[in-house]
Amino acid sequence: MVSALLRYLHQRYHQPCFLLGAGPWNLPIFAGHSDVARVWSFPRHTPFFVSRAWWSALWSLHRSDPGPIYVCERQPRQLARVRRLLTLGGINPGRCLFIADAGADGEQHWVDRFLRFGAHTPPALHASDYPLPPAQRVPGPHLQVLDSERAERNEWLRAQGWSGRPVILVQPGNRRSMSKSRDRWRLLNADDKLWPTANWVGLLHRIHAHHPEALLVLCGAPQEGAMLREIRSAAGLPALVEAELPLRRLLALCEAAHSMVSVDTGPAHAAAALGLPLVVLFGAESQGRWLPRSPCGSPVLGVGGPPTSSRVDQISVEDVFSAWCALLARMRPRSAEPTACEGN
Numbered sequence: 001m002v003s004a005l006l007r008y009l010h011q012r013y014h015q016p017c018f019l020l021g022a023g024p025w026n027l028p029i030f031a032g033h034s035d036v037a038r039v040w041s042f043p044r045h046t047p048f049f050v051s052r053a054w055w056s057a058l059w060s061l062h063r064s065d066p067g068p069i070y071v072c073e074r075q076p077r078q079l080a081r082v083r084r085l086l087t088l089g090g091i092n093p094g095r096c097l098f099i100a101d102a103g104a105d106g107e108q109h110w111v112d113r114f115l116r117f118g119a120h121t122p123p124a125l126h127a128s129d130y131p132l133p134p135a136q137r138v139p140g141p142h143l144q145v146l147d148s149e150r151a152e153r154n155e156w157l158r159a160q161g162w163s164g165r166p167v168i169l170v171q172p173g174n175r176r177s178m179s180k181s182r183d184r185w186r187l188l189n190a191d192d193k194l195w196p197t198a199n200w201v202g203l204l205h206r207i208h209a210h211h212p213e214a215l216l217v218l219c220g221a222p223q224e225g226a227m228l229r230e231i232r233s234a235a236g237l238p239a240l241v242e243a244e245l246p247l248r249r250l251l252a253l254c255e256a257a258h259s260m261v262s263v264d265t266g267p268a269h270a271a272a273a274l275g276l277p278l279v280v281l282f283g284a285e286s287q288g289r290w291l292p293r294s295p296c297g298s299p300v301l302g303v304g305g306p307p308t309s310s311r312v313d314q315i316s317v318e319d320v321f322s323a324w325c326a327l328l329a330r331m332r333p334r335s336a337e338p339t340a341c342e343g344n
């Protein structure tokens with residue numbers, strides 16, 4: 001969702017952004033992104049000062065003075081760490097704004113909160129020098145796929161014997177199913193985003209009966225392979241396959257797929273940012289704050305979440321299938337061309 005802020009800042013300051021972030025996914029998510037000049041990615045728990053990437057980033061921060069610095073971190077412990085790094089690095093505090101200081105309506109969608117944050121101006125700059133983008137150009141989240149990745153995706157589909165069929169993606173996992181503690185989460189029944197295998201099986205059979213020519217693809221990270229195989233084995237559908245996908249291939253596949261059904265997780269937001277119509281199952285999080293958004297008006301329908309439910313296992317197969325059917329009624333024909341969801 002922060003990609004909406006990146007485009008907004010690019011429009012406002014007429015320069016693509018430098019992006020500093022913790023975690024290994026920043027580099028692949030924003031590879032080749034038109035609103036990002038460079039990405040630095042840091043280990044979440046390793047001291048920044050022992051990382052060569054930090055010294056490179058610090059040099060660029062000083063070189064970009066007096067350019068604005070927008071800090072999107074909001075977790076207290078990590079935010080304190082960021083503030084220390086900027087202070088110890090000698091960064092002018094007048095360049096910096098912190099989303100944690102900006103305040104927000106408790107039910108405000110995160111995209112709206114990011115864009116409102118981008119409309120603020122650091123004290124070291126004059127707001128009149130950097131007018132806000134026109135209202136009709138306010139962006140939504142968006143990601144980009146490279147031409148080389150489209151060619152690789154098409155060749156991969158041919159090699160699997162899947163070319164020419166509508167592809168419906170199913171994303172059953174979330175960050176807990178990727179963690180080393182996933183068995184513990186499952187044993188304790190503490191994962192509010194875990195939909196039972198029997199429910200996935202029931203949904204897959206309903207979708208297949210409605211759209212028998214489509215290929216159903218269970219997608220997930222390599223750490224989720226056992227879960228994907230369990231669902232596929234239980235479903236027993238010839239039209240159902242599993243795919244343990246690296247992130248960039250998942251993005252390329254989202255760009256060309258027919259639709260998706262996903263729990264509330266990162267790949268759902270990535271799919272929406274690429275214009276893929278999808279249904280999202282919510283657990284304890286609010287749809288009002290977290291429902292994925294598309295940059296080009298492709299439909300995204302949420303099921304569950306407060307006040308209706310607090311766990312996805314409280315959502316029925318019928319409710320999800322009905323939402324998917326409603327999605328079909330709102331869908332426009334999709335194109336896998338590079339311009340299908342850009343420029344909006």
